[in-house]
Amino acid sequence: MQSINLQKGSPHPSLLPATHLRSAAATVLSNPSLYIPALDYGDEAGYHPLRTNIVKWLTNFYAPARPIPTERICITGGASQNLACILQVFTDPRHTVAVWLSEPTYHLVFTMFRDAGLGDRLRAVPEDGEGMQVAELERGIASAPGCHHSPGCADQLGPGKKYKHLIYCVPTYANPSGATMSVPRREALVRLARRHDALVVCDDVYDFLAVTPAHHSPAPRLVDIDRTLDGGVGDDGFGNVVSNGSFSKILGPGCRVGWAEATPRFVAALAQCGSNISGGAPSHLTSTYINQMFENGSFQSHLEGTVLPAVSRRYWILADAVRQRLVPLGVSFQPDGARGMAAGGFFLWLRLPAGVSSEDIDREATKQGLVIGKGGLFAVPGRNTGGSRERVDGFIRLCFMWEDEDRLVEGVGRLEMVMRRLLAPRCLGEFTAPSRRSAV
Numbered sequence: 001m002q003s004i005n006l007q008k009g010s011p012h013p014s015l016l017p018a019t020h021l022r023s024a025a026a027t028v029l030s031n032p033s034l035y036i037p038a039l040d041y042g043d044e045a046g047y048h049p050l051r052t053n054i055v056k057w058l059t060n061f062y063a064p065a066r067p068i069p070t071e072r073i074c075i076t077g078g079a080s081q082n083l084a085c086i087l088q089v090f091t092d093p094r095h096t097v098a099v100w101l102s103e104p105t106y107h108l109v110f111t112m113f114r115d116a117g118l119g120d121r122l123r124a125v126p127e128d129g130e131g132m133q134v135a136e137l138e139r140g141i142a143s144a145p146g147c148h149h150s151p152g153c154a155d156q157l158g159p160g161k162k163y164k165h166l167i168y169c170v171p172t173y174a175n176p177s178g179a180t181m182s183v184p185r186r187e188a189l190v191r192l193a194r195r196h197d198a199l200v201v202c203d204d205v206y207d208f209l210a211v212t213p214a215h216h217s218p219a220p221r222l223v224d225i226d227r228t229l230d231g232g233v234g235d236d237g238f239g240n241v242v243s244n245g246s247f248s249k250i251l252g253p254g255c256r257v258g259w260a261e262a263t264p265r266f267v268a269a270l271a272q273c274g275s276n277i278s279g280g281a282p283s284h285l286t287s288t289y290i291n292q293m294f295e296n297g298s299f300q301s302h303l304e305g306t307v308l309p310a311v312s313r314r315y316w317i318l319a320d321a322v323r324q325r326l327v328p329l330g331v332s333f334q335p336d337g338a339r340g341m342a343a344g345g346f347f348l349w350l351r352l353p354a355g356v357s358s359e360d361i362d363r364e365a366t367k368q369g370l371v372i373g374k375g376g377l378f379a380v381p382g383r384n385t386g387g388s389r390e391r392v393d394g395f396i397r398l399c400f401m402w403e404d405e406d407r408l409v410e411g412v413g414r415l416e417m418v419m420r421r422l423l424a425p426r427c428l429g430e431f432t433a434p435s436r437r438s439a440v
Helices: 018-029 032-038 048-062 079-090 107-115 134-142 183-195 222-231 264-271 274-279 284-296 298-325 358-367 389-393 405-426
Strands: 073-076 098-103 122-128 165-169 198-203 241-246 258-261 332-334 347-351 395-399
Touching: 018 032, 018 284, 018 298, 032 284, 048 073, 048 258, 048 284, 073 079, 073 264, 079 107, 079 165, 079 198, 079 241, 079 258, 079 264, 079 274, 098 134, 122 134, 134 183, 165 183, 183 198, 183 222, 198 222, 222 241, 258 264, 284 298, 298 332, 298 347, 298 405, 358 389, 358 395, 358 405
Parallel strands: 098 122, 098 165, 165 198, 198 241
Antiparallel strands: 073 258, 241 258, 332 347, 347 395
16 A cells, blocks of 8 residues: 655645756856856855845735835745754843743754753643634743843843743744634734743745635734834844745745845844854855746746645645545544635644544554654643643644645545544444545
């Protein structure tokens, strides 16, 4: 039996823009005025033409109150590499009290916090359909201890500042839950961050992947709200939000190119992290290829003509299969575009029937050659996090972007068989009735 992987969060091979990148690379590498600077160390803030094209693109997409200046952008090696740099420059275990994460949350960030000396500072914040519950976060911060070093807490050395709290979230089409944070909650989160000397790190990597882009008006990013809300950022000029962007979900993870957006002072400090001082901005050569895609129009045509139709088609294939085959068994899911929820990104988050655990599903699915993301992966680790494995154990995550489209349906069929096997001992007649659809 061939394995079906509904856990892997990568774009399908057919969506990789190899032809466009090959053409862009040929243009760059055949022109000395392009390839000589491209093969040098480059500016710490990144390839300036790409920064300029990114601000044009973001300004057009988000339509913020004021156009985005280039000084608010630096190039990164992708969202994960940039998070590690943010932690280096803007946190200190002697001063940073806690890292607050939605639960469920993206599970591969935990190691980065551990590497920054903050592994014992992770704290879970419950999430609902509107995203992170800011009122619960407020209560958590109010009960948190003071800084860990005195007098004066951490020495404010280097180009950045050290924040007392760090808040990590995926505001739009969250991984894994698919939830999109409401505008009132975004504004409340920015105000909370200002009150408590917190930095909000937003993984904004899925914003561009709406299921219905023609009718999609993106919510204002937290970094845009921080720029204008209640008179704008504070006197120190660093602000309280950084947007972490990436081309990984649009072009391909192997490009290892992303961007950070924040205040000019924050971005200037981030660009001065040690690895940039030594080697220049990461992924410098690939940045020139992506810039060439902006220049010749292939970036926009790939996004609008290839990626977005695939996001919509694949989402509905998986969502319809879940609705037809698993909802009758007691499953619900989000985001459910058929019920008016904002839908997009890469994932569906399934709530299992009462009494069925994701551990049981995972164990039985493995026997059927099916790989899923069990809920426990997305629990904030640690004995004193305030999190709860029970909070997420009744859920599983499915990705609709990696497998072939027909195998998405087959994967749901295998999941149906697993679920029926687990539910059968309950003798729930409607749940154990034969499927009205033909087997896959």
